[in-house]
Amino acid sequence: MLSQNSLLKRTWPMVVQCAEAHRKPRWVPVAKSKVFRVPKRPVVSEEERLELLRLHNNYKTQMRAIRRFYHEEMIKEKQTRESASSEMSQRLEAEEWARCVELNEKWNAQVAIEREERRKVEVNQLETYALKRMQAVDEKRVQAIAKASEEIKRQKELSSTFITPENLEAAIDHALANPTDYNFAIDLKGNKYLGRDTQITKPKEAASSASATA
């Protein structure tokens, strides 16, 4: 019984296309018309056969040599890899390491110089930026102080008209003596009539005059 997991884990598709799907099945017999057919054998002349035999023998011999060569090379390579921990190779490795370290230090020194220069430039930039910001803040504060002093001056000038406990009575009397009415009315033409109790006579007159002329 196949498990679900094995189906999911399969390495190639389950439906493998068969190359001979178009052939007839094995259990189907030879067709009636082909029962007595004898397939024609390929004719290879004796001369050609001998030549091919010779060529194949040569080829096989050469191929054997080539195969052996590559196999021995593989074995040799493996041996060299295994003997890589010998004294000679260790010394060579140490020299290589020393050279690499030297080169690396040289590069590091160069990079350090470059970094120092870059840092100086960056610090300068930072300082100028900070100074600019500080100046801007100072300027803002000075402006704010000036604005505030102006305001104070204005308020001081206005303070002569303020109502204080001393002149409160006088102000009340003044207000009662001069009542102000903010109510008003507007007619269709946009004329404004101030006051609540104002007598409106003008429009009537205008209308009567208009009718008289008509």
Place this chain on the structure above:
Amino acid sequence: MSLPPASGTGRYFARAAKSIRLIRQGCTNRPFFHISVTHRRRLNSQPVIEQLGSYDPMPNINNEKLVALNLERIKYWLGQGAHVTNPVAELLGLSGFFPIHPRSYMTAWRNRRTERENLAKLEEQKAKEATTAS
């Protein structure tokens, strides 16, 4: 869908016999082959161990059949004892990596022979026409 990597995705068994063979990758009426190393008993439709090259059997506009070979890896796999199928051996022979395969010689001389016969037939026909005309 992306192509599988040339390093192959097939399972690898060190002790099993390998074979370097052509694996058809084209579509209908457009053959194209990968030269791949795979287990000898594995089907061509299954994932290979490694692709070693490619072969385009259809001549391009310059009348060339292009073959790409990774000779270093082929050397490696030969060292591992991989078998080489006949078509691949022929290609390698023509590329100069192996000796020329006997089958290449055979097809060459057979082609030459048919050409010679065709020429003889043509000449015969011409001679016949000349005699009838005269």
